[in-house]
Amino acid sequence: xxxxxxxxxxxxxxxxxxxxxxxxxxxxxxxxxxxxxxxxxxxxxxxxxxxxxxxxxxxxxxxxxxxxxxxxxxxxxxxxxxxxxxxxxxxxxxxxxxxxxxxxxxxxxxxxxxxxxxxxxxxxxxxxxxxxxxxxxxxxxxxxxxxxxxxxxxxxxxxxxxxxxxxxxxxxxxxxxxxxxxxxxxxxxxxxxxxxxxxxxxxxxxxxxxxxxxxxxxxxxxxxxxxxxxxxxxxxxxxxxxxxxxxxxxxxxxxxxxxxxxxxxx
Amino acid sequence: xxxxxxxxxxxxxxxxxxxxxxxxxxxxxxxxxxxxxxxxxxxxxxxxxxxxxxxxxxxxxxxxxxxxxxxxxxxxxxxxxxxxxxxxxxxxxxxxxxxxxxxxxxxxxxxxxxxxxxxxxxxxxxxxxxxxxxxxxxxxxxxxxxxxxxxxxxxxxxxxxxxxxxxxxxxxxxxxxxxxxxxxxxxxxxxxxxxxxxxxxxxxxxxxxxxxxxxxxxxxxxxxxxxxxxxxxxxxxxxxxxxxxxxxxxx
Numbered sequence: 001x002x003x004x005x006x007x008x009x010x011x012x013x014x015x016x017x018x019x020x021x022x023x024x025x026x027x028x029x030x031x032x033x034x035x036x037x038x039x040x041x042x043x044x045x046x047x048x049x050x051x052x053x054x055x056x057x058x059x060x061x062x063x064x065x066x067x068x069x070x071x072x073x074x075x076x077x078x079x080x081x082x083x084x085x086x087x088x089x090x091x092x093x094x095x096x097x098x099x100x101x102x103x104x105x106x107x108x109x110x111x112x113x114x115x116x117x118x119x120x121x122x123x124x125x126x127x128x129x130x131x132x133x134x135x136x137x138x139x140x141x142x143x144x145x146x147x148x149x150x151x152x153x154x155x156x157x158x159x160x161x162x163x164x165x166x167x168x169x170x171x172x173x174x175x176x177x178x179x180x181x182x183x184x185x186x187x188x189x190x191x192x193x194x195x196x197x198x199x200x201x202x203x204x205x206x207x208x209x210x211x212x213x214x215x216x217x218x219x220x221x222x223x224x225x226x227x228x229x230x231x232x233x234x235x236x237x238x239x240x241x242x243x244x245x246x247x248x249x250x251x252x253x254x255x256x257x258x259x260x261x262x263x264x265x266x
Numbered sequence: 267x268x269x270x271x272x273x274x275x276x277x278x279x280x281x282x283x284x285x286x287x288x289x290x291x292x293x294x295x296x297x298x299x300x301x302x303x304x305x306x307x308x309x310x311x312x313x314x315x316x317x318x319x320x321x322x323x324x325x326x327x328x329x330x331x332x333x334x335x336x337x338x339x340x341x342x343x344x345x346x347x348x349x350x351x352x353x354x355x356x357x358x359x360x361x362x363x364x365x366x367x368x369x370x371x372x373x374x375x376x377x378x379x380x381x382x383x384x385x386x387x388x389x390x391x392x393x394x395x396x397x398x399x400x401x402x403x404x405x406x407x408x409x410x411x412x413x414x415x416x417x418x419x420x421x422x423x424x425x426x427x428x429x430x431x432x433x434x435x436x437x438x439x440x441x442x443x444x445x446x447x448x449x450x451x452x453x454x455x456x457x458x459x460x461x462x463x464x465x466x467x468x469x470x471x472x473x474x475x476x477x478x479x480x481x482x483x484x485x486x487x488x489x490x491x492x493x494x495x496x497x498x499x500x501x502x503x504x505x506x507x508x509x510x511x512x513x514x515x516x517x
Contacts, residue, residue, distance in 0.1 A: 019382040
């Protein structure tokens with residue numbers, strides 16, 4: 001089966017993946033913690049802005065889970081990882097063209113490596129989420145629910161989903177010039193089409209049905225569940241799992257099919 | 267009989283004549299039916315040959331005859347549209363030597379990265395690190411912790427050559443890289459190539475230099491406009507290539 005042989009090739013080269021991820025992180029954190037600060041600062045500032053806009057200016061009576069700031073922080077951090085995965089994987093083959101051309105490695109590796117490196121960055125920001133959670137727990141505004149143990153599952157799903165879509169984006173961007181622009185626009189729309197600022201149950205029933213087709217919606221549901229009441233929309237989560245598997249499968253087929261053409265262009 | 271190290275069967279690869287890409291999203295997802303009559307040409311077609319272990323093969327042909335493309339497909343960094351090129355064992359590609367190197371990292375980091383990309387573990391690189399630096403020469407040795415882009419292009423190539431030839435892989439592909447480096451280093455390169463050959467490595471060499479070809483290769487392959495024109499002892503193949511070139515020049 002096509003996905004299995006690709007997985008084997010990646011596992012055989014996990015040493016190389018590790019080297020590349022380490023290099024990415026070294027370049028990013030070259031000698032200082034400033035890299036980490038940037039990763040954290042962006043979503044934190046955005047969370048602050050949205051908090052002001054929705055609770056102070058619009059005076060929304062309820063905006064997603066409460067406390068709303070924790071709702072924003074959890075959503076924005078995870079979304080940032082996913083969004084960066086999309087922009088970076090779409091460039092994955094082009095930006096490393098010289099390496100791709102000179103080393104005979106499974107080409108999927110270039111996609112996986114980007115998602116992994118961004119994933120490590122994301123995991124390094126988890127203490128910030130933890131700090132806010134502890135703060136809100138001490139002030140009695142929230143308490144952890146057992147579903148927090150499902151949080152790693154949501155991270156694995158984000159990883160697999162990103163690899164799946166990345167395997168479509170990376171080769172297509174090589175062959176179609178304006179793909180990078182398309183990705184940017186779709187991401188901006190996707191941000192609002194994903195319950196980052198709001199929660200899915202606030203949407204009218206029709207839109208809730210539409211949200212079932214957005215895998216990030218279900219993944220976010222799973223990710224946030226433990227921080228808030230521990231409820232989750234099982235339908236939305238299962239839909240996300242199914243979509244992730246489908247996209248992973250489609251991605252590996254598209255990648256294999258486009259690979260020869262990509263190598264000629266690169 | 268032992269299986270050939272390099273096995274090429276009915277190899278063909280097709281390129282677009284224009285740079286314009288005609289791929290549409292619909293075409294990619296569905297099959298490539300109804301694709302617009304875009305002009306393509308076969309850079310290589312119906313190429314078949316075997317190379318046995320320890321053989322040294324020189325590839326001859328004019329510009330644009332598909333030599334480098336063939337080498338890339340043997341190296342596995344380009345995929346054929348027809349047939350296959352199978353290599354038993356890993357390949358040390360002396361093609362685009364500094365391709366795996368990054369300007370912003372130090373030379374030391376680059377050696378670890380590039381060797382890692384070619385499948386060496388950290389321990390293996392540790393063991394061979396000194397050998398690589400020694401070969402690259404004293405000027406390089408002094409600057410191993412300097413950003414790679416601060417090296418002169420000649421020095422960059424030296425490190426890359428030293429690295430790839432130290433990989434100790436059974437098949438060595440060479441694309442015109444012997445022309446680089448100063449005279450002293452070139453002699454060192456020649457020596458190392460000869461050592462590799464006598465050590466039982468399989469060599470596949472692309473060159474326009476008759477001198478290099480005769481020095482290293484025993485067998486020649488002659489490519490002309492994407493076809494394999496002849497396959498025989500290197501002297502005969504070079505003679506045929508020269509005769510064709512002269513005939514072209516005369517007409």
